[in-house]
Amino acid sequence: TPPASPMPPPTPRTDSPCVCGRLRRAARALTQLYDDVLTPSGLRVTQFSLLSTLARRGPLRMTDLATVAMLDRTALSRNLEPLAAQGLVRIATGTDARTREISLTRAGEAALARALPHWRRAQAQVARQLGDQRNDTLIGLLADVEELHPAVQQQPG
Numbered sequence: 001t002p003p004a005s006p007m008p009p010p011t012p013r014t015d016s017p018c019v020c021g022r023l024r025r026a027a028r029a030l031t032q033l034y035d036d037v038l039t040p041s042g043l044r045v046t047q048f049s050l051l052s053t054l055a056r057r058g059p060l061r062m063t064d065l066a067t068v069a070m071l072d073r074t075a076l077s078r079n080l081e082p083l084a085a086q087g088l089v090r091i092a093t094g095t096d097a098r099t100r101e102i103s104l105t106r107a108g109e110a111a112l113a114r115a116l117p118h119w120r121r122a123q124a125q126v127a128r129q130l131g132d133q134r135n136d137t138l139i140g141l142l143a144d145v146e147e148l149h150p151a152v153q154q155q156p157g
Contacts, residue, residue, distance in 0.1 A: 033122060033125065038118045042111070047079065047083055047088075051089070051104060051111065054104040054108070055104055055108075059103035061094055061099050061100065062101070065102050067151055086111075088105060088108035089105060
């Protein structure tokens with residue numbers, strides 16, 4: 001008689017939903033909402049976020065902008081290309097020929113100002129749907145989740 005074949009391993013079970021999967025789906029839903037509301041401005045929420053960061057912090061080296069935005073350099077470059085093509089950001093050689101410095105142009109400032117009322121509408125829609133307390137709680141939880149990022153954990157102090 002042939003040897004008995006081994007039993008297949010049991011199917012792994014999880015007793016709770018995958019936090020990462022749920023958060024990624026929620027992020028896609030929220031991104032779509034913001035993109036829809038921002039449509040009249042011509043910006044996507046990812047672009048709005050980069051322009052806002054540059055407006056707040058001033059010119060940044062590519063590496064520093066990637067760190068602040070929690071994006072790898074490839075994803076950051078992919079997001080900056082259309083902004084540079086539209087003249088909304090300037091990508092210049094930094095003090096070291098190997099570095100790039102990103103700055104907001106006057107056209108970028110104007111685009112950000114045009115998009116701001118739409119972004120505020122999206123913010124208000126989310127707060128209205130969640131309620132102020134849940135919205136504030138979510139923002140706090142998301143800050144805690146961002147702390148899980150390896151680059152944040154490696155920062156001194």
